[in-house]
Amino acid sequence: MSAALLLALPIAMFALLAVCWPLRHTGRFAGMLSAAVAVACFGIAVALFASGRSELYEYPWLVRSGHVIASVGWRLDPTSASMLIVVTAVAACVQIYSLGYLSHEPPKDLGRYFAWQSLFIFAMVGLVVAPNLLQLVGCWELVGLCSYLLIGYWWRKPSAGKAAVKAVWVTRFADIGLMTGIVVLYGATGGFAWDHVLAPQVATAVAALLFVGVMGKSAQMPLHVWLPDAMEGPTPVSALLHAATMVAAGVYLVVRAWPIFHAAPDVLVVMSWVGGVTAFTAACIALVQTDIKKVLAYSTCSQLGYMIAGLGSGEMLGGYLHLTTHAFFKALLFLAAGSVIHATGTNDIREMGGLWRKAPWTAGLFGAGTLALAGIPGFAGFFSKDLLLEELFEAGRYGPLVLCLAGAGLTAFYMTRVMCLVFSGEQKERVHHAHESPFVMLAPMLFLSVPAVAAGWFAGPFAERLGLEYHFSVTPVGGIATIFALGGVGLGVARYGIGQLTWLAWPAAATFLASAPVDRLWAAAWRQGLLPFARAAGWFDRYVVDGLINLSGWVALEGGERLRLLQTGKVRDYVYAAVVGVVLLAAWGAMQ
């Protein structure tokens, strides 16, 4: 068994669904097949991780005169093996869950959905096991494509199409940085490997450029604007792509290219600040959202900010650990939110309330995810966030640390707000007809709730496997974070559960911080900057590039039109021409 199987199975599934349309159009059966493949992938990933094997296979892809320019293949090491488990576990859960969540979809659309889900697993696995930056970027674009396709799954809805296009625009814009960084890296080392020793200036340039791409993919301020809109896709898609795996690809890139980033301390400082600002601001925006998925989307931005900030401290473990725990509990939260939406038929948390009587399992699972996300001691999010904050403290990044600590309190508060508004209180009209989700949806959530609750306890062995060390210890920073988290939960319950402290209404200040200004800025930049540029480029192409080609065609046509007059078709004229030619030749010969 090898990592190749993890690449081959999903792409074979995708090819089967893409080519064999009668199978695709069965919808439900195609979905079951695809889900079975995803589960098999999860099994393989677990077996690979358990075996602790390292594998490196590189197939020379671009070869010029014996020199390998680029290669593709797979690199299996503790980092990629652990990430593979995260990806395949969440993917398998999401696919099984989708069978229930999308059971009312037309079979044709459902088949299409599962084809793309399989393609996504392939792309994400390819990204995780990439042996060099070139393959990583190729798969990076492929997951971006899957993101576009799956956000636009309900493409008949104009907002879904626009959201899909927006996601592409923003991430592509950031990818300019990524591409440039890779070109600079190639220029400096003649390859795409990330473990070369680089000169400090080169490392700084490459790391800074790569980080621009990371900001786009991992939705860091101010490039986060696409992620909330991406919630137009089906909820399982949001859970898999826009919470657990794809948006974490940016963080994973930093983890993989750690030698480059580690050699660029200036970039690390910028990273911790960008991460801190994102963690705090996105948490502020999440406070005022009324769409349950938007709350979780901004929460994802915020948590990705934590990861980036943690990596910015110069230590890798905290950020990476938070990536893995976050993947589990945020996927759980999204699936539970999907269950809520499935039950009530609305995304608006103001129309919900008292749902826990109708859907106790969903309520319990959402609660477990909330506790993990809020960083309540004992749950997964606590350990990773604690470690991350401790790393920031030890690196002396006090500014980002304060932002992250404040964000921790806000996180607990806004999640409690959602819990209280959705599950407690009196039942609103929508909730009267609500029902608990079927087992096919609850089972994946139950499965995910295990790591969401308990993953933190295995941080020690996990770190050991990565060749790092982790010991849990009670520290002042962790204490403050815990107090903030508990305080956030307490205030949230007081405000939204009991109905006290109504002055905690988060008025103008929070709304001002809401995404609208940033969003408008980008919209203006797009409309005033990019579109005119595109128009100018289009004009240049149409009238200058095409013009030159058309001119050459016109010259040939017109020239032919003129020259045809010489052809009279009369025999004697040709004879005259021959005689004149002979005379001229004779004259020329006489002059020689």
Next chain:
Amino acid sequence: MTLHAVLIVAALMFCIGLFGVLTRRSLVSVVLSVELMANAANINLVAFSRFGNHPWGQAMALFAIALTVAEVVVGLALVILIARTHGSTDADVPSALKG
């Protein structure tokens, strides 16, 4: 009789032939004129052979005469064909090559 006189006769014959080719409209006359030009060349060959005391020129002339016969056959066949398709032997009537 000098070489000069013979060459002048040949040149005159060639010019008459060329004049005929360029001016006559009847294709039969054109073929005749071409014959005239070919025989002017033959006269040159024979003249150089006679005054240069070398038999090759005469041999060449014989070959040329034989070839000219073949050429005339082909030329007249073409003329007949044109006459059949166009109903006339006027050189200006066939104008399929007109641009």
